[in-house]
Structures are given as structure tokens and as C-alpha cells.
Amino acid sequence: MTEKILCVDDEANVLAGFQRSLRKQFQLETAQGGEAALAMLEKGGAFAVIVSDMRMPGLNGLQLLQRVKQRWPDAVRVMLTGNADQQTAMDAVNEGSIFRFLTKPCPPERLAATLTAALEQHRLITAERELLENTLNGSVRALTDILSLLAPETFGRGQQLREQMRAVAESLKLPEVWALELAAMLHGLGQVTLPAEVATRARLGAALSAAEETMVRRVPEVGSNLLLHIPRLETVARIVLFQSKHFDGTGFPLDPPGGMEIPAGARLLKVLVDLAQLEQRGSSRREALALMRERGGWYDPQLLDAVAAVLGAGALKPTAGIAFKDLKPGQVLVADVITKEGLLILAAGNRITPSLLERLRNFAALSGVREPIYVEA
Structure with missing residues (x-):
């Protein structure tokens, strides 16, 4: 059995008891206290299951498992405590997404059965994630191949935006950078539905008829709807949908949100797309950024500043x-x-x-x- 289990308690004799009763059945490691457990995890310890006592000085069990949920969500979490009150159990389940809640003293056979079930749960989580990732990777490859063939200019711009998105997002330490990169790369997916002449005129900023303007305005919505059919791309689809939304709430879509309620990825994509359009129409990066600063209410000012700082004058x-x-x-x-x-x-x-x-x-x-x-x- 290769999956490792981490048992956490502030009492050394309890940890020794875990080793005596469970080491023949499971690959077990122990940590004395929540801080020690976090240190083991930070050093690269990959654990399928984490069993933690609730009442520990410093970082208690609930706080520990909350952090585990955020940083290592695939690890199955089990709470073991002598405090069996209902509120503690509710907090453990709701805030730490606990798989099982056990009370002390817990018979060894019951703990062993729980760990066996927790390992099986971890295998199911891992198998589902791998299936979704394979499906996701295959679907994204198909989409990008189609986009590169049907709309090569849009695909090329998307690749440039992806690199810029990564640079700015990493400088700001934004979460889920992969989703932001993918949204940048596929921001123009809906353009495959535009007639070639309309797409060209829109890109160059030429005059469009009312019907053509409606088609172009719906490009983010069309692209977002296509992405919603792919598992795990809900965040990407939402970014694509709101990429034309102005920070003051105007722009497409016409209904809310506005301001900070617009997804951060969409606010950043709005800045990068408009910057690329202005450069494509002949402005230098410095000129384009200056013009964008004059567009009151269009952009998140902090993100506009971040783009200017990271991308500079466009070396x-x-x-x-x-x-x-x-x-x-x-x-x-x-x-x-x-x-x-x-x-x-x-x-x-x-x-x-x-x-x-x-x-x-x-x-x-x-x-x-x-x-x-x-x-x-």
C-alpha cells in the first residue's frame, strides 16, 4: 500500500499508540501538533489521508484541516476528538469538509475501518481528477487546433495574451493562473462564428452595421457557451463571458456585475485585449496605455497599473x-x-x-x- 496517512496529535503517547495499532496495516507517519504537520506538508509530504486531533495548543485540528482543504484538497480529512459536542462536529464538517468525525476513545478496529474507507475515497477522488484532466486536456487541444486553423489571427493574439496574462497574474499572485491563461488563449473562440469580412473589419476598427455590431458584441457569450460544455472550465467560461465588461458596470453583458464583482480574470483580460487592439491599430504601448488611462470607468485601475508595470513599454x-x-x-x-x-x-x-x-x-x-x-x- 503506497498511500501515506498522517496522524496529528499534540500528545506523543497517542501518536505512539497509533503506530503500534496501525503500522502493520497502513503506511503511517505522525506529527506532534498542527504546526509540525503543516511543516511536513510544506516539505512535500504527499498524504492521502490526514487524521487530526481537535484540541491542540496553537493550531487546533479544525484550523489545520481548513488549511489542508485549501492547499491540499485531494487529501481526505478525518477528525478525532474527545469533545463530542454537536457544534464542534458541525464546524468540522462545514468548515473543514471532514470525511469522518470520530470521538475518543476510538477502538482500533473502528479507526482502521475508517482509514480504509478514507483511502478508498482518496482513490476515487484521484481517479476522477485524472479522468477530468485527461478530458480537459484533450478538449482544450481540440479547441485550440480548430481555432488555429479557422481563425489563425485570433489564435495568434490569444497566444500572446496568454503569455502576458501569466506574467501579470504571477506578479499579482492571483489564484488559478492556469484558468486565466486558458481564458486569454480562448478569449476569441466565439469569433469562429463570424463571417471572415466582419471579423477583419472589427479587428481593424472599421465601421460596422447594426447587425454586424450585434454579432461582434455576442462573441464573448458564444465563446463562453461553448466552454461551458467542457468539465472544469466554468471559471474560464465566466472570464470569457465578462471580458468586455467595463469596470463601472457598463458594456457587455448589459446586466450586473460591475466593479470588483466582475471576475478578476475578466477585468485583467479586458485590459490586455484592449491594449493589444490599440497596438494592432498602430499605437505604441506607451501611447496605448496613456489612451486607456483616459477612458474613465473602463478598467480596474489597479490592474491597469499592474499591466503597465509588468509589461512596460513592450521591449x-x-x-x-x-x-x-x-x-x-x-x-x-x-x-x-x-x-x-x-x-x-x-x-x-x-x-x-x-x-x-x-x-x-x-x-x-x-x-x-x-x-x-x-x-x-
Whole structure:
């Protein structure tokens, strides 16, 4: 049995009793007190089950298991205490999401049966998470491949936004950075439903008819609805939905929320998308940020300041010109790839994937491409 169990109590004789009665059945480790348990966990101790006494000096059992729930949610939590009052039990279940609540003295056979059930619960949690992650990864790969083929410019912009999102989110220590990165990468997913001409005019800021404006305005909603069908992407879908919402509550969607009630990821994505649009239309990063500061009520001022601080004036990355035959997956385009007749195949900013490389090879075989291809060095 490879899953480890951590038993926590402030009394050394109780921990010794755990070892005597359980070590032949389980892989057991002990910690004397809540602080010692946290130290073991912080050092990389991976435990399937954590059994904690309630009444301990300093960090008590409920406080410990609350932190375990936040930091190591897959660990199954069991409370063992001599205090059997109803309020203690309710707090343990509601605040610490306790799997079992046992009272002292607990017969060894009952404790062993509880630990066996807790290990089985951990296996179920782990199996479900792995299934969801495999489903999620496969679904996201399919979506990004489709987006890269149907809307390569949008996909390229999404890749740039993803890198910027990661840099700013990490500097602010925002939670679930993976979800923020994914929302940035798939922010334009709904654009696959736009006619090509409408998408191009919208990107360039050209005039649109009322019907076309409605189509463009609904892009976040369409993308969000697509993402809602994928397990565990609810947070990503919500960020995508509110990416056009102004900090003062105006903008799409027309109903609330506003201000800090808008998801932080959506508030940050709003800043990054608008910055990218202004740069695409010819503004320098410094000019774009200055213009954005004049748009009263559009942006979360703290996030706008953070983007300005992290992304700065937009330093240029070194580039290299290579032959088309030397282009490889993973390289990032710094200039558009066009055919010899002048048709845009792939926009600057795209990171080459196997499917994008196949697309380029097909165009090259039919029409040829202009060389060299400029990529980040």
C-alpha cells in the first residue's frame, strides 16, 4: 500500500499508540501538533489521508484541516476528538469538509475501518481528477487546433495574451493562473462564428452595421457557451463571458456585475485585449496605455497599473529569419507569413503547432510562401 496517512496529535503517547495499532496495516507517519504537520506538508509530504486531533495548543485540528482543504484538497480529512459536542462536529464538517468525525476513545478496529474507507475515497477522488484532466486536456487541444486553423489571427493574439496574462497574474499572485491563461488563449473562440469580412473589419476598427455590431458584441457569450460544455472550465467560461465588461458596470453583458464583482480574470483580460487592439491599430504601448488611462470607468485601475508595470513599454525580442523548411513547432512568428501572391496565411504572434505547420506546408505546396520566415530567436 503506497498511500501515506498522517496522524496529528499534540500528545506523543497517542501518536505512539497509533503506530503500534496501525503500522502493520497502513503506511503511517505522525506529527506532534498542527504546526509540525503543516511543516511536513510544506516539505512535500504527499498524504492521502490526514487524521487530526481537535484540541491542540496553537493550531487546533479544525484550523489545520481548513488549511489542508485549501492547499491540499485531494487529501481526505478525518477528525478525532474527545469533545463530542454537536457544534464542534458541525464546524468540522462545514468548515473543514471532514470525511469522518470520530470521538475518543476510538477502538482500533473502528479507526482502521475508517482509514480504509478514507483511502478508498482518496482513490476515487484521484481517479476522477485524472479522468477530468485527461478530458480537459484533450478538449482544450481540440479547441485550440480548430481555432488555429479557422481563425489563425485570433489564435495568434490569444497566444500572446496568454503569455502576458501569466506574467501579470504571477506578479499579482492571483489564484488559478492556469484558468486565466486558458481564458486569454480562448478569449476569441466565439469569433469562429463570424463571417471572415466582419471579423477583419472589427479587428481593424472599421465601421460596422447594426447587425454586424450585434454579432461582434455576442462573441464573448458564444465563446463562453461553448466552454461551458467542457468539465472544469466554468471559471474560464465566466472570464470569457465578462471580458468586455467595463469596470463601472457598463458594456457587455448589459446586466450586473460591475466593479470588483466582475471576475478578476475578466477585468485583467479586458485590459490586455484592449491594449493589444490599440497596438494592432498602430499605437505604441506607451501611447496605448496613456489612451486607456483616459477612458474613465473602463478598467480596474489597479490592474491597469499592474499591466503597465509588468509589461512596460513592450521591449522587442530578438528575431531570426529562417527558411520555410527550417520552421519547427514551438517557434513564435514575429512577422506575418504570406503567400507569394500576398495572401495572409498566418499572423505574427502565432506559436507554431503541428497542425499550423501542416497548414503552412499545404499553402507552400500550392502557392509558395515568401521567405525568410521571421521568428523569435
